[in-house]
Amino acid sequence: MTKNVVACLLTLLLFVSCKEKNSSEKIEETKEQIQPNIVFILADDLGFADLGFTGSDLYQTPNIDKLASQSMYFTKAHSSHPTCQPSRISLITGKTPSRLGAVSHGSLGGVDGSGIDMKPEEITYGDFLQNAGYTTAHIGKWHIGHGDNGPKDRGFDVDIASNEFCCPGSYIYPYKSKVLSEEKTIKSAVPDLESYSPETHLTEALSAEAANFIANQKGNKKPFFLNLWYYAVHTPMEANKDKVEKYKKLITPENKHKHATYAALVEHLDDGVGAVIKALEENGMADNTIIIFMGDNGGELRSGITKNYPLRGGKGMFYEGGTRVPMFVHWPGVVKPGSVNNERVAGWDIYPTLLSMAKVDKSIARNKNLDGADLTPLLKDTNVKLENRQFNWVKYVSLIHYENKTERNWPGRSIIKDEWKLIEYYNMPYDLDRHQFLLFNLAEDPSEKNNLASENKEKLEELIMAMDKWGKDVNAPEYDMEKFYGEVHRASLKK
Structure with a gap:
């Protein structure tokens, strides 16, 4: 073989090799550019310890536990607010509820901006995902707007089973209340599910709708985003009789x-998550679908519904039991299965994280002044830290809860900074001596048993100043007892 022939062969081999390499690089680049499908599962009132893997000694959640074992679990995940409505407004906008004026649960007795509707100028994560080419669907509880402020007006192509109330009229078909007033019965009735039967629990019906939506996306060149906000496990306490009898034993x-x-209601939720996973697997979408699972606020303590042990308090409270929630992210090929992250995160982090996951073009309109942080660096590397973060909550009482007079309804604010937590309670018309400070070191006292306010004045003053500065930065509504309650309401309480 002559030198010229050898040279020609080497040149040819080099050309083929380079071409194969370039082709391989293009394939990898194409894979990287593919937008993943995303499913965001939000459970209502699910407590920190309400799952098998988070420590429940009764509730059985095999599907959620298995999914969590394949995900990254965040041990210090917080809801955006101790109650559901402000928490959801924050989730979908990426801003703290206080920046939006949403510091009260419900419109009755709230301060300016804390009514039932999300502000119209806000750009939801549904809006930006829709604009980024996603087919978007919302299934289940909404509770942040109605009329022209429903899911289809806020970035969702599909809207199924969203009513105009805080909860379902009933979990039992036809999903209407038999005990509420006529007005509340109409608002709480869950629409779009007439084709189901008395044997179908509401949570099962929502899961079937989610599975149908997923199946309908097969062959669709567009990625999809499913906003699956379950009504469960919020009241009313209703579940299939066989499940209830099982747990009684x-x-x-x-x-x-x-x-x-x-x-039993928790088990219905678990069955629903299992149905969603099955639909993804059967339709060949499991490997390219991110699943985010989260609770909207702490577990409900009223009527002995649940306990958030070892955390103190529950829904409506500033204690850890009021805002710490289960949260994990399943991201095939990115998140290390079974990984645990101890960074403190919150609901307002979901919005910028979705932006990053979806590879959204920077030119697409999105909310300004986001308060959340992009969690994707943490999801890709457990060694990544988010520095210099502080977490603030503000909650003023709503008159719908006011006469209860329990701690879950006290107005106040709180802050967590460098594992130190401060709660400040404000005065109320019937108890003008209510004002007090509670200071805890969460690293040493995660159950918040020891109030250090009197013995650590320096830290107390530091955190008060930090809360004041933050409040001004986000223009949080200031607490005004006269404005908030009003003469008429206080007079009615004296009767």
């Missing part, structure tokens, strides 16, 4: 969790 005097119907 399992409860012992030693159990911390003792509510059989709530346990």
Whole structure:
């Protein structure tokens, strides 16, 4: 073989090799550019310890536990607010509820901006994903707007089963209340599910709708985003009788969790998550679908529904039990299965994280002044830290809860900074001596048993100043007892 022939062969081999390499690089580049499908599952009132893998001694959640074992679990995830409505407004806009004036649960007795509707100028994550080429769907509870402020007006192509109330009229078909007033019965009725039967629990019906939506996306060249906001496990406490009877037999005097119907409702939620996973697998979408699972606020303590042990307090409270929620992210090929992240994160982080996950073009309109942080660096590397973060919550009472007079309804604010937490409670018309400070070191006292306010004045003053500065920065509504309650309401309470 002559030198010229050898040279020609080497040149040819080099050309083929380079071409194959370039082709391979293009394939990898194409894979990287593909937008993933995303499913965001939000559970209503699900407590920190309400899952098998988070420590429940009664509730059985095999589907959620298995998915969590394949995900990254955030041990210090917080809701944006101790109650659901402001929490949801924050989730979908990426801003703290206080920046939006949403510091009260419901419109009755709230301050300016804290009514039931999200502000119209806000750009939701549904809007930006829709603009980025996603087919978007919302299924389940909405509770942040109605009329022209419903899901289809806020970035969702599909809207299924969203009513105009805080919760469903009933979990039992036809999903309407038999005990509420006529007005509330109409608002709480869950629409779009007339084709189901008395044997179908509401959570099962929502899961079937989610599975149908997923199946309908097969062959669609566009990625999809499913906003699956379950009504469960919010009241009313209703579940299929066979599940309730199962848990009645399992409860012992030693159990911390003792509510059989709530346990059954949690199991319905778990069945629903299992149905969504099955739909993704059967339609060949599991490997390119991110699943985010989260609760909207702490577990409900009223009527002995649940306990958020070892955390103190529950829904409506500033204690950890009021805002710490289960949260994990399943991201095939990116997140290390079974990984655990101890960084403190919050609901307002979901919005910028979705932006990053979806590879949204920078030119697409999105909210300004986002308060959240992009969590994708943490999801890709457990060693990444988010520096210099502080977390603030503001909650003023709503008159719908006011006469209860329990701590879950006290107005106040709180802050967490460098594992130090400060709660400030404000005065109320019937208790003008209510004002107080509670200071905790969460690293040493995660159950918030020891108030250090009197013995650590320096840290107390530091956190008060930090709360004041933050409030001014986000233009948080200031607490005004006269404005908030008003003479008429206070007079009615004296009767």
